[in-house]
Amino acid sequence: MVFLFEADDVEKLKAAEGRYPQHVDFKHLRRHREDQGYPKGLLISNDNEWLCQRKILSNPLMLKIGHQIKHLEELTLKTLANAVEDYTVNGFGTFEVEPITRDFAINAFGSVLYGNSFESTFTQNGKTMQEFAEKAKNNFDDAKKLLMTPECIMKMHPAWKRHNNRWNFLLKTTMDMIERHSNDTSDCSILSHLLQNRKLNDKEIYINLTDLLVASIDTTNTTLQWCLYELACHPAAQDTIISEAEMILEGRSSLEKTDLDKLEFLSAVLWETLRLHRVGFFTSRIIKDCMEVKGIMIPPQTNVAISMYVMARNSVLFPNPDKFVPERWMTDNAKIKKLNRDVFFGFGPRMCLGKKMAEMEMKLFILKFCQQFEFSTDDAEMDQVVKLLLTPSRPVKINTVLRHLTD
């Protein structure tokens, strides 16, 4: 395996990844699916099989983005209203953010997949979906162990059984959700689109919907926790988010998708959070063509990884790299701008399928959270723990006061 970490290397890797980019073999998922007679799904497919599924899944996702903002806004407000009710007394409260960010992450992407009625089934089946999120999260940890174990002895690892049992639960929950929502064609969910156009068979739909929800929950949940943590340490940034929104919205309380695109500082806060606290720390490709780096030829079929973590802490591009400085993204420096396009959500044709949706969800949540609460933290030093994703070492706790009380 070769590790690269300079911004220019991404371009070289893009040139060598070929038309059908291939990442490292997720052998733990592949073996479980083979054993159970399931198809691979987008996440672990390659070549034309990957490209076909990518097209089938990205079309409805793109369509949904334009229509989703009103629902997401309502969802965010509802999530925060519940938080106010549950965690604050007389407008003040100290609470862990994870239950709130996790509920939001499940509901936000759950409604993209299954339709806006997902939220009410989520409430009825709250326990099941919480369990789904919990098992998906624990599987990231076991996936790390299984990925590092040779395939010939992988099934002897204690993590193998746990991992499979959890996957069986995740798939079963998806089947229940599909059954529950298959007649709901009212708000063009991904499910209704897939059932109508029938380009994927039933098993392919099960696998892909499970993978999409798993890929969406912890990535969004973890990033939002880190973002609230950084904002709690930097209250002035909360004020800037609010004043920027006041300027762009000019008295309107409801947002359009185009408003979010104009909120430059809010985007910068998200990029800076992802720079410091990437949910994963490298993205890899099995290269198709040979590539040359610093005079060394790397042969085809080598696993080449870009270390996003190292790249994002490069002190030439990012002076004082360990400091949270959102303003550094509000620049004309093309190299820095390119990094947020190519790094946080991967690069090239195989970049994150949920990038645009995830950005929209997270920006909305952060903005509404800052408009609702003024918040700080007593926890000045938070370490990162590698669980495949880079998660906070302790629960993120914040001290809040309802903002209208401080105005």
Ligand code: HEM
């Ligand atoms: C903070 C949020 C997220 C981050 C930082 C993130 C990051 C990433 C990264 C780095 C990759 C690897 C890309 C590559 O190999 O070049 C990826 C792949 C992927 N992500 Fe995300 N992701 C996020 C949210 C989501 C969401 C909400 C979805 C739901 C659709 C999603 C679905 C996927 C899928 C399906 C892939 C595999 C794509 C493929 O193999 O073609 N992600 N993500």
